[in-house]
Amino acid sequence: MKRLWIIGAFILSVAFAGGDKLVVAYQGGAVTLDPHMRNETTTLAWQHHIFETPFFFSREGKVEPVLAESIENVDPNTWILKIRKGVKFHDGSTMTAEDVAFSITRAATHPKSQMKGYVGKVISATAVDGETVEIKTKVPDPLLPAHLDHAAIIPKAYFEKVGEEGFAKHPIGTGPYKFVEWLNADHLTLVRFEDYWGTKPDFKNVVLKNIPQGATRVAGLLSGEIDIAEKVLPQDFARVERSGRATVKQTAGTRVIYVAMDYWREYGSEGLPEGAKNPFLDPQARKAVYMAIDEEAIVKKIMGGAATVAPQFLAKIHEGYSPNITRFPYDPKAARKLLEDLGYGDKNGDGWLELPTKDGKRVPFELRIDAPNDRYLNDAQIAQAIASMLRDIGIKAEVNAVPKKVFFPNMTKGHFTLYMAGWGSMDSINTMLSMFHSKDAEGLYGRFNREHYHNPKVDALIEQAAQTFDPGDRNDLLVQAMDIAMPVDIAYIPLHYENVIAGVAKGVDFTPRPDEYLHAFEAKKK
Amino acid sequence: MLRYLIIRSFQTLIAVLAVATLIFLGLQMTGDPMENLAPQDMSDAQVEELRKAYGLDKPIHIQYVRFMEKLMHGDLGISFLSGEPALKLILERFPTTFNLVMVSMLIAIVFGLPMGVAAAIRADQWVDRFLRFLSVLGISAPTFWIGIMLILIFSVNLGWLPSSGLSSWKHYLMPAFTLSLYRIALFLRMVRSTMLDVLNQDFIRTARAKGLAERVVVYKHALRNALIPFITVAGLQFGALMAGAVVTEKIFAIPGMNRLALDALYADDRPVIIAFIIVTAVLFAVVNLVVDLLYALIDPRVRYA
Numbered sequence: 001m002k003r004l005w006i007i008g009a010f011i012l013s014v015a016f017a018g019g020d021k022l023v024v025a026y027q028g029g030a031v032t033l034d035p036h037m038r039n040e041t042t043t044l045a046w047q048h049h050i051f052e053t054p055f056f057f058s059r060e061g062k063v064e065p066v067l068a069e070s071i072e073n074v075d076p077n078t079w080i081l082k083i084r085k086g087v088k089f090h091d092g093s094t095m096t097a098e099d100v101a102f103s104i105t106r107a108a109t110h111p112k113s114q115m116k117g118y119v120g121k122v123i124s125a126t127a128v129d130g131e132t133v134e135i136k137t138k139v140p141d142p143l144l145p146a147h148l149d150h151a152a153i154i155p156k157a158y159f160e161k162v163g164e165e166g167f168a169k170h171p172i173g174t175g176p177y178k179f180v181e182w183l184n185a186d187h188l189t190l191v192r193f194e195d196y197w198g199t200k201p202d203f204k205n206v207v208l209k210n211i212p213q214g215a216t217r218v219a220g221l222l223s224g225e226i227d228i229a230e231k232v233l234p235q236d237f238a239r240v241e242r243s244g245r246a247t248v249k250q251t252a253g254t255r256v257i258y259v260a261m262d263y264w265r266e267y268g269s270e271g272l273p274e275g276a277k278n279p280f281l282d283p284q285a286r287k288a289v290y291m292a293i294d295e296e297a298i299v300k301k302i303m304g305g306a307a308t309v310a311p312q313f314l315a316k317i318h319e320g321y322s323p324n325i326t327r328f329p330y331d332p333k334a335a336r337k338l339l340e341d342l343g344y345g346d347k348n349g350d351g352w353l354e355l356p357t358k359d360g361k362r363v364p365f366e367l368r369i370d371a372p373n374d375r376y377l378n379d380a381q382i383a384q385a386i387a388s389m390l391r392d393i394g395i396k397a398e399v400n401a402v403p404k405k406v407f408f409p410n411m412t413k414g415h416f417t418l419y420m421a422g423w424g425s426m427d428s429i430n431t432m433l434s435m436f437h438s439k440d441a442e443g444l445y446g447r448f449n450r451e452h453y454h455n456p457k458v459d460a461l462i463e464q465a466a467q468t469f470d471p472g473d474r475n476d477l478l479v480q481a482m483d484i485a486m487p488v489d490i491a492y493i494p495l496h497y498e499n500v501i502a503g504v505a506k507g508v509d510f511t512p513r514p515d516e517y518l519h520a521f522e523a524k525k526k
Numbered sequence: 527m528l529r530y531l532i533i534r535s536f537q538t539l540i541a542v543l544a545v546a547t548l549i550f551l552g553l554q555m556t557g558d559p560m561e562n563l564a565p566q567d568m569s570d571a572q573v574e575e576l577r578k579a580y581g582l583d584k585p586i587h588i589q590y591v592r593f594m595e596k597l598m599h600g601d602l603g604i605s606f607l608s609g610e611p612a613l614k615l616i617l618e619r620f621p622t623t624f625n626l627v628m629v630s631m632l633i634a635i636v637f638g639l640p641m642g643v644a645a646a647i648r649a650d651q652w653v654d655r656f657l658r659f660l661s662v663l664g665i666s667a668p669t670f671w672i673g674i675m676l677i678l679i680f681s682v683n684l685g686w687l688p689s690s691g692l693s694s695w696k697h698y699l700m701p702a703f704t705l706s707l708y709r710i711a712l713f714l715r716m717v718r719s720t721m722l723d724v725l726n727q728d729f730i731r732t733a734r735a736k737g738l739a740e741r742v743v744v745y746k747h748a749l750r751n752a753l754i755p756f757i758t759v760a761g762l763q764f765g766a767l768m769a770g771a772v773v774t775e776k777i778f779a780i781p782g783m784n785r786l787a788l789d790a791l792y793a794d795d796r797p798v799i800i801a802f803i804i805v806t807a808v809l810f811a812v813v814n815l816v817v818d819l820l821y822a823l824i825d826p827r828v829r830y831a
Contacts, residue, residue, distance in 0.1 A: 025690075028789075031605075031607040031608045031789075031793075032607065032608045032609055032610075034609060037609055038607060039565035039567070040565065111575060111576075111578070111579035112576065112579045112580070112609070114564070114565050114568070114576070116568055116569075116572040116575070117565055117566075117567030117568040117569070117572065118567065120568070120569070120572055164609070165609070165610075168608075168609060168610075183618070183781055184608055184610070184615060184618070185608075185781075185786065185789060186781035187781075209690070209691075209779065210779065211690050211779040212776050212779065212785070213776055213777050213779070215674050215677070215777075216677060216689055216690055216777055216778065216779055219677045219678065219681050219682050219689040220681070220689045220690055222681075222682045223681040223682050223685055223688075223689055224685075225681075225688055225689060225690070405556075405557075405562070405792070408561060409557050409558070409561055412561070425566075425567065427567070430567055443569070443570040444569070447569070447570070448566070
């Protein structure tokens with residue numbers, strides 16, 4: 001009888017301990033706990049448990065105040081930020097305007113800060129009184145509140161006491177979880193912060209783990225070692241559901257997979273036969289490629305349903321998403337006709353379309369499609385599918401899929417004619433400025449517009465939007481720009497948004513965020 | 527002996543400097559590290575600022591001189607990603623990999639050596655054939671596949687063993703077995719063939735002729751002679767595992783130094799890559815030295831003076 005009691009107590013204690021602990025498996029791990037030094041999704045996602053920022057994006061893509069109570073723009077270069085009152089740091093001290101000013105300044109000016117893409121325009125942040133911070137920018141930044149989502153607030157006094165290295169070893173913030181212990185890039189153990197200002201999370205103890213192999217994450221989920229597993233692969237969906245122990249949760253993400261085409265070289269584009277004319281300078285040829293791609297089939301057969309067909313470059317929760325744009329229908333016959341009408345028809349009767357060369361000859365329409373093979377979900381297979389779809393309309397397409405370390409430098413250098421890549425950013429102004437604005441000599445505009453897409457009307461609309469403080473007006477301008485760039489110019493061919501996927505154990509209620517940040521504090525007990 | 531050790535240490539030092547130089551120059555040829563280090567959303571000017579902060583803005587020869595200077599002081603630089611000393615990051619994870627590899631080697635020796643001897647003394651009987659068949663399986667099964675299959679069987683279906691990490695003896699079983707399988711097979715085959723060679727030699731015939739027990743002939747005379755090539759290979763395998771257990775570390779999510787080095791390679795965190803390679807080079811030198819010293823222990827004819 002006594003033995004039974006002991007066993008019973010043991011089972012109960014295990015059950016309770018299990019119920020209060022949440023283990024989350026990521027595909028990567030945070031490489032540092034200094035919140036301003038590494039701008040990369042997993043590192044930030046881990047840090048978000050410990051640190052908070054003045055503003056942050058909601059799941060619906062709205063900018064919401066977190067450690068700020070309000071922000072007001074007094075002149076184009078000056079903002080007055082009121083901090084939230086009664087917020088405590090993990091060491092028990094109260095957050096002051098001094099802490100906020102110090103943290104924003106550090107994120108904006110530290111030589112090694114990787115947050116300058118967001119807060120780099122800030123030249124000073126000063127505490128006016130206990131609750132007010134004055135922020136000055138070099139140039140007007142209408143998106144400053146949104147950009148402050150990358151300025152984690154840290155306690156100035158503690159930071160100055162322990163120094164940079166000491167802080168990264170034992171970080172302190174205002175977040176829902178307190179630091180307990182970690183191994184760089186491997187795991188992070190956290191405990192709930194009981195004095196947290198906001199809604200306290202359900203789980204008291206949290207372990208964030210780096211489990212790089214997808215099969216191992218799923219195994220852990222099915223064996224009960226893991227409660228939430230990031231990036232479950234489509235081939236494992238059925239197994240997870242069948243197990244009865246976990247389920248797969250998906251959210252349409254904000255990362256768009258797209259096809260880009262050479263816009264700037266009439267001759268000498270590197271993915272075409274030597275001397276051949278580049279057909280993609282004409283929007284009708286780009287439209288032909290667009291209409292030749294059966295995206296529904298790609299999502300269904302290659303992505304296993306783990307993606308959502310994209311009608312445009314921006315996602316639904318983004319600023320500037322246009323309600324007016326739909327996909328061109330999949331119509332290989334019409335696509336081939338478009339190319340034939342442009343004079344690329346098959347004259348020698350071998351079945352392949354033809355391109356004229358500079359010296360008046362005609363060569364088969366051969367095309368190299370470039371793609372990475374280790375960056376996006378099933379990237380090489382998607383490129384293969386596109387190649388076979390283009391072959392169906394008479395373009396002799398071959399895929400050159402290479403590791404990202406080789407792919408991206410070549411993409412930057414403009415060695416491609418037609419390639420597949422991905423883009424994800426919550427900042428639509430940044431997306432438009434760097435992907436849709438024409439390139440300029442100083443590198444301020446069109447930094448990632450490697451294909452040299454250019455339309456003066458679109459440029460003007462983007463520039464105007466970037467200077468507009470009113471969110472409604474800004475959205476209208478971006479929509480106008482997109483309504484030209486996507487359906488008329490076909491600047492890019494959107495394929496799909498990658499879904500954000502998580503395997504979730506039965507006792508846990510969790511749905512992934514569209515922005516790919518996986519937060520344990522958003523998990524609820526069922 | 528002391529003189530020998532000093533000479534060997536000096537040779538190791540030269541080798542490390544040569545390796546460091548080669549790696550440093552080799553990494554320069556892999557392109558601009560900022561491609562992978564700087565986040566996409568930074569402007570060109572901001573990327574240049576970051577480059578300067580990492581000390582990558584100086585001409586290569588100045589970077590090289592600075593790097594060698596620091597290396598002489600045992601400083602391998604600061605990781606770009608974590609801001610911590612690169613050597614510390616590697617050494618922090620060294621024991622994890624070391625423990626795993628030691629357990630795997632132990633398993634491989636405990637099983638591989640006796641099986642090899644057994645196969646040799648019963649050459650071409652069914653035991654030998656059966657063991658040789660097993661060894662072909664062991665050599666040809668890919669680590670990746672074995673690891674995943676073990677996880678599926680023992681973690682998912684049976685629920686006996688944890689699938690990731692390395693925090694208790696239970697955690698060691700699957701990864702250590704995954705790593706040792708190939709070595710068991712390798713040792714088996716190699717001990718078998720060297721034993722067969724030795725068993726055919728004159729001194730064995732003499733030993734048998736003077737009436738020694740077969741047990742003594744095999745274990746004292748034959749095995750001792752077969753051990754020298756075995757130790758050489760085992761030493762090399764030990765080094766190869768220390769620097770090559772990356773697939774196993776990845777599958778079982780073990781925080782070893784190989785996985786760290788792989789991540790560093792992907793992110794172009796050069797100080798960590800260099801630190802890993804230097805640690806590995808030193809390790810190989812030490813292993814080779816130990817192997818050489820073991821020769822003297824086994825074979826009384828070998829002397830280092």
